[in-house]
Amino acid sequence: MNSVRVVITGFGVISPLGMTAGEMWDSLCEGRCGINKITAFDPVGFDCKLAGEAPDFKIQQFVPKTVRKSTKLMSRDIELAVVAASEALSCAGLVTKAIDPENINIEPTRTAINLGAGLISCDLVELAPAVAASITDGSFDIRKWGKEGLEMVTPLWLLKYLPNMLACHIGIIHDIQGPSNTITCAETSGHLAIIEASQIISRGSSDIALAGGAEAKVNPIVMIRQCLLKRATSQNNDDPATACRPFAADAKGAVFGEAAGTVILENLDNARNRGAKCYAEIVGAGQSNSINPAYEHIEPDGKGIQIAIEKAIDEAKIQPRDLDVIIPHGTGIPDDDMAEAKAIEAALGEAASKIPVWPTKSMLSNTGAASGALDIIAAVCAMNSSTIPAAKNCDRKTNGCDLNIINQPVKKEIRYALCCSYTYGGQTAAIVLKKTI
């Protein structure tokens, strides 16, 4: 990392474990699982009938009156991101135009936003009447669609479903005028967005950045993709809390969900000058690729993850033994979990079997672009409470996995935490956090 130090001064979450970061953390500590039967649609025909659904909420409560009309063009992904951003800014003590226009304490042009987002699938029920108007002899008729069906689709329909609209809406609501970007690398997006935002601050282009990710995977099209790719578990539909089993010998696949996690990253000097609480520092980041002809999975030896971890540790200028906790990607997909385990072991050597490993998706589900941000925030909470909650659903590790998956809570000082992730398509990332004193 450059000489500019980047710290986390706030965070916000909406997840299957509640409306706030605090609710998520309390639930993780108490071992509560956010995975339940799908309610967002009827999963008839799906082998996996489970998901991690975030609570319902009224988005209007998180958007000032002056721009409340924009909520009509917000997909679920956008709404989740707006909610998490609101908490993060408040947590950091930042006042934006939306919060109190008379007492703004950010410089908009020096405030960046960098979010990870997923491929947002449209609301089929919303589109269906237009499709129904385009039928000839029982089949979809594209000429009728062009002539009649399209007329029934609101002209701004597309804006609800573009991945860059998360950052767009938050930027407009809070008047963020600095660098803005949207990373779309699926399940690694959250980490990559945080890394990019920290680099933007490091090179001096911004003093503050809102970074993280959001994704709403609980809809039929997204879920069917995961089922078709054989990533979703079909087991334990009647016992949702046991369904997602990262690194377990009897793991059968992932459970997917929806969430948003955002952190406030800040130039350390800026944070000190305004008396902000610094929760953790980003001291190392690594990124790489998994290269696999079967690119819906990572390569069996996890090489791309290994390289990312090695780079992050090297940048942090620490030794593997200095790590106090690892939060892996840990999806519950057996081959991918094994590859990640191999990668961690290869990167960390002897230390790998000793460092507590805490996969969170057994309780949070796999929330796609949000998952990396949730793990970073979980790591920050663990650091600041000197507690690593117990991992769930891994009574017996998969054969060959030598990771120290902790089944009981661990009380210890956490100086350094490693979070890592990967995704279909191959992108990988790793971040080392340091506790701020």
Add this chain to the structure above:
Amino acid sequence: MTERVVITGMGIVCPLGHDIETLWQAMMEGKSAMAKTTIFDASTFPSTFGAEVKDYNYSKYTNNPNLHKDSNRGSGFVIGATVQACRQAGIDIETNTPADGIDRTRLGIYLGAGEGSVDNDVFFDAIVKAWDNETSQMDWGKWAQVAFGRMKPMCELEQEPNMPAAHIAMLTCARGPTRSCLTACAASTQDAPHGSGGHNDCRRSTFNDTPIRTYGLQSPYRPFDEK
């Protein structure tokens, strides 16, 4: 930026041509690629024309076409552009033992990419079969039956915006920092500030998108024209 960043290779696949020279010649001659849409029947759409990439086959750019057989239209374009750029820059491709002297852990990828094309036949058919317009209800069982029966896993996966970057990684064995961003028309310039900082020596950056889809076509562009 403290480090200076230069361009050492370029490649393009676009409606005016499948390489830089052809594109440049066409632009100098004032050619337009606008023509009637042929990718699908747009005869009743509000806009019936667009600029399509014509007569392009990614397989002529790769020795391993099978490796990329599931690539969607956009990924196919990126394959051609990547190969051209790498050839010009002297980056070896399609080899596990490159002799170009580039440390692959310092060869990154930064791609601006849109979503891949939807499998329209299946997408619309599933809705047609499952929607009851009288009750405004979706029969999810019927929807799932069509979708599971006809959706192709890799076709669905290739709609994810990070898939073109996966193809570039397979071509180049790049193990450096890799990101794919999606900010629509701004995406291809997002990567410019992110190349330096000591994380890459070499980065392949590009943009690909195929926005001509059955959801609708945009209005014709007349940049800065009063009409």
